[in-house]
């Protein structure tokens with residue numbers, strides 16, 4: 001396993017024309033979750049898009065994004081190797097549950113090792129034997145757990161969470177929060193979460209930065 005590195009947002013500022021949408025300066029330690037809290041429209045998803053490497057061209061960004069000493073700012077999204085979880089647990093409908101889990105796994109190790117890793121991940125989330133299932137047959141909570149494991153199996157170097165629990169009903173939401181934050185700590189992944197829900201920030205247990213709407 002690679003040595004975990006902090007995720008650094010060095011004066012990252014995103015502008016829309018002359019208007020500054022959002023500005024963040026932060027250092028996130030391995031296994032730590034930094035929460036950016038703010039109302040809808042404040043620029044949370046736009047900031048995550050910049051960190052992930054797919055900022056929409058209508059925006060301009062300054063500042064630097066680093067993982068330890070490695071500069072990510074100019075790398076294309078796929079070479080940043082960050083794990084993303086969104087509101088909707090997106091699974092490929094044309095792949096089985098096992099195919100979804102194997103999708104982003106690093107090459108090498110052989111078919112057998114990969115299949116074993118998929119089986120172990122399924123057992124870990126209470127879905128042993130589900131590898132052949134069509135994702136459409138899963139419940140919302142099962143889909144959310146599979147989406148998390150798919151991201152982790154891809155061996156990301158940091159995590160970006162965009163309101164990851166907002167579509168789950170209350171009981172599942174608590175369970176998912178526990179699972180996600182426990183795995184982030186275990187894997188030592190620096191994590192940037194954006195949300196409008198205070199309870200997400202509290203469950204994450206890390207520092208919180210409040211984003212407020214700026215005057216245009």
Ligand code: ADP
Nearest residue numbers: 021038039040041042043044045046047056058
């Ligand atoms: P949040 O995630 O905090 O709800 P967003 O980052 O999605 O906010 O959006 C911030 C602002 O940028 C909003 O005013 C939104 O309408 C605008 N915006 C987002 N994406 C685009 C885009 N591709 N083109 C133009 N404006 C956009």
Ligand code: MG
Nearest residue numbers: 044045046162
């Ligand atoms: Mg958003």
